Amino acid sequence: MSRKIFSYLFFLALAAVLLYFSFRGVKWADFTEGLRQAHYGWIFVSMAFSVLAFWIRGARWRLLIQGTGYKVSKMQAFDAVNMAYITNFAVPRAGELARCGVLVKASGAPFDMLLGTVVLERAFDLLCLFACVVLVVGLQWNLFGSFMKEQIWSPLLSMIAGKTLYLIAIIVLIILLSLVAFKYRNKLQRLFWGLKSGFTMQEKWPFFGYTLALWMCYLSMSFCTIRAFPAVADLNLLDAAFLMVTGSLGWVVPVQGGIGAYHFIVSLALTSVYGITQTQGLIFATISHESQAVTMILFGLISLIHLARSTK
Numbered sequence: 674m675s676r677k678i679f680s681y682l683f684f685l686a687l688a689a690v691l692l693y694f695s696f697r698g699v700k701w702a703d704f705t706e707g708l709r710q711a712h713y714g715w716i717f718v719s720m721a722f723s724v725l726a727f728w729i730r731g732a733r734w735r736l737l738i739q740g741t742g743y744k745v746s747k748m749q750a751f752d753a754v755n756m757a758y759i760t761n762f763a764v765p766r767a768g769e770l771a772r773c774g775v776l777v778k779a780s781g782a783p784f785d786m787l788l789g790t791v792v793l794e795r796a797f798d799l800l801c802l803f804a805c806v807v808l809v810v811g812l813q814w815n816l817f818g819s820f821m822k823e824q825i826w827s828p829l830l831s832m833i834a835g836k837t838l839y840l841i842a843i844i845v846l847i848i849l850l851s852l853v854a855f856k857y858r859n860k861l862q863r864l865f866w867g868l869k870s871g872f873t874m875q876e877k878w879p880f881f882g883y884t885l886a887l888w889m890c891y892l893s894m895s896f897c898t899i900r901a902f903p904a905v906a907d908l909n910l911l912d913a914a915f916l917m918v919t920g921s922l923g924w925v926v927p928v929q930g931g932i933g934a935y936h937f938i939v940s941l942a943l944t945s946v947y948g949i950t951q952t953q954g955l956i957f958a959t960i961s962h963e964s965q966a967v968t969m970i971l972f973g974l975i976s977l978i979h980l981a982r983s984t985k
Contacts, residue, residue, distance in 0.1 A: 707904070707956035715901035716964050719894045723968045726890035730754050733883035736876050737790040743782040750776070752976035759973025762966070769795070775980065801888060805918050809911070817915050820946050891917050898961045904953045905943070916942065920961065935962045 731750035738745055753775040757768030773787040780787070810817045896913035899905050905912075919942040923935030939961065940954035 707902075707953060708960070710903055711956070711960055712901045712903075715897045716960060719897035719901070719961075720964050720968045722890045722893045722897065723965055724972060726887055726894070727751065727754050727758070727972060729883050729887045729890065733880055733887065734790065734794055736880050736883070737794060738776070738780060738782065738787065740875065741782065741786055741790070743780045743786075745776055745780045749779045752980055755969075755972045755976035756980070758969040759977070762970065797884070801884065802918065802921050805888070805914065805921075809914050809918055812911060813915075816946050820919075820942060891921070894965070895920065895961075898957065898964070901960065902957050904949050905947060905957060908947075912947075915946070923962075932962075932966075 728747075728751050731752075731754040732747050734754065735745055735747060735750040738750070753772035756775050757772035759768075760771040761768035769791050770788070773784055773791060776782065776787055777784050892910070892914055895917040896910060899908050899913055899916070916939065920935060920939050923938040936955060936958040939958040940951060943949050943954035943957055944951055
């Protein structure tokens with residue numbers, strides 16, 4: 674238990690540090706005025722696309738589960754996805770475990786097998802994110818490529834270059850994982866059963882269709898937020914795609930609900946690429962993140978109530 678508390682406090686402290694560096698030097702009078710001038714009608718449209726994305730993610734995950742021979746309804750998958758999002762605001766990355774737990778009783782499927790389908794789904798999303806980064810950077814290297822190289826890739830390489838300690842740690846980790854894998858080989862067998870669902874799934878084209886629709890929702894959310902913010906309202910769909918992928922990198926950082934990490938990387942992208950002020954960049958990042966956070970928490974609570982009523 675103490676280890677879980679330490680982990681929670683560590684990631685919370687990391688989020689606080691990122692928030693501090695993001696908001697350091699912000700002109701608060703300009704910040705509050707920028708929030709007041711935003712067009713919140715566009716934000717509500719963005720939130721609607723966010724809810725649609727939750728539904729699509731649940732429907733797509735349902736196809737993977739059905740590939741293992743178990744059945745769940747779209748509503749059950751939707752509730753489970755919502756529970757995952759709200760759980761991530763409490764404990765980073767615990768949401769993936771929470772949504773599997775929600776469906777264990779509903780589907781009768783083993784927890785390990787459900788976790789395998791989640792791993793497969795997340796791996797596929799990472800491939801999609803990588804493809805989006807390559808596409809966006811390739812279409813406009815002068816702007817987006819320079820940012821990715823100078824602000825993300827180069828600092829990452831410089832941080833690990835020449836440090837043999839990291840290499841030793843990786844080798845030790847591989848050895849430990851191998852020992853754990855041998856000890857829990859029966860559970861891992863069910864996990865790989867879930868991973869195999871992508872190959873045994875009958876409805877592969879609907880899966881790809883859901884995936885395309887999901888990323889179109891993400892793009893629409895980004896574009897709607899752009900339209901809501903006067904300082905960048907003239908940006909186009911390609912700019913929206915760039916901000917979508919940079920924002921996605923912020924959500925990947927294992928802090929509670931992407932807090933701090935999202936604000937830091939999105940405001941950095943806006944100031945570096947488009948030359949707007951730090952305050953304006955943080956207004957955009959705050960509106961974008963908090964509207965998504967409110968949607969996740971609201972629908973997480975709705976699903977929590979629905980699950981409580983349906984299971985008595």
